Amino acid sequence: MDYADEKRIQDAVRGLYTLLPDGRTVPRLGQGTWRMGEDASRADGEIESIQMGIRLGMTLIDTAEMYGSGGAEELVGEAIAGIPREELFLVSKVYPHNAGRRNIFKSCEDSIRRMGAGSLDLYLLHWRGSIPLRETVACMEEMKRDGLIGGWGVSNFDAGDMEELFNVPGGENCQTNQVLYHLGSRGIEYELLPWMEAKGMPFMAYSPLAQAGRLKSGILKSGAVREVCRRHGVQGGQVLLAFALRLSNAIVIPKAGTLEHVAENAASALLTLFEDDLRLLEEEHPSPRRKVSLDMS
Ligand code: NAP
Secondary structure, three states, X not given: OOHHHHHHHHHHHHOOEEEOOOOOEEEOEOEEOOOOOOOHHHHHHHHHHHHHHHHOOOOEEEXXXXXXXXXXXXXXXXXXXXXXXXXXXXXXXXXXXXXXXXOHHHHHHHHHHHHOOXXXXXXXXOOOOOOOHHHHHHHHHHHHHOOOEOXXXXXXXXXXXXXXXXXXXXXHHOOOEEEEOEOOEOHHHOOHHHHHHHOOOOEEEEOOOXXXXXXXXXXXXXXXXXXXXXXXXXXXXXXXXXXXHOOOXXXXXOOOOOHHHHHHHHHHHHOOOOHHHHHHHHHHOOOOOOOOXXXXX
């Protein structure tokens, strides 16, 4: 990729952003890190991939204490060393069993230390567990006041869980909900997304590539996806990312461990799907017409 290509992609990625309920700006195309930091022989390639993604404008990095048991956060730390903190938007997640007063502060401090970051921009409850939401929210609010985190959110919450969250003190300060969303899994469009939109809350779309088709066999090469690829001269992954990005309140976090995939993913910011494309994709992968349970895999 030459300098002009890099600049064009970077400008397109940087043009994709939205606002959190608290008014902060958040990039809409970022990078996931699940399955990174697990195998030392892949570390150099993974670090290079994250760094290239950042150069191309994908400055939001999503990670979790769970990923590689802290290994992904350490890898992120190596990748971002020397990059001014304010150029990055760092998101991590706490295990549900650590999301109470006893462990959450240490979990958060450990995540920050592993990344060498000073603070997190968003800290999410990874999924709902048995610790009362009221306790988690109170701790999140304390960490926000202490400057450990810029804000907090949740993950894998359905509309009913969000309602419950908003009924605990401070629950309305939730900034986002990270949920599975891709062309082949659109259940959240029925109830959860309208609910979040009404609150002015963006959602984070995880597994936006359906894990390269592992979550939905053949999706990157389905008839409709292939046809849209042909029309625009792009790859299947780019169609899936552009499909998620068409929603202006979507923060999309593909994971890529190779430079080729990172470049492709960033370049998806250049792709605009037309009405005709969306109709074709809708015919093959329709939006649900009734409530379905929240997809997590
Ligand atoms: P994903 O991003 O949908 O897919 C990742 C897979 O796609 C990897 O195998 C990757 O291969 C491949 N890939 C990357 N770019 C590609 C391209 N342009 N064309 C074809 N294949 C491509 O899946 P994910 O990792 O499950 O989800 C993304 C991120 O969301 C995670 O990394 C994590 O940060 C977050 N997440 C959150 C939750 C949660 O419960 N909150 C759950 C799952 C994921 P290479 O690595 O070889 O490039």
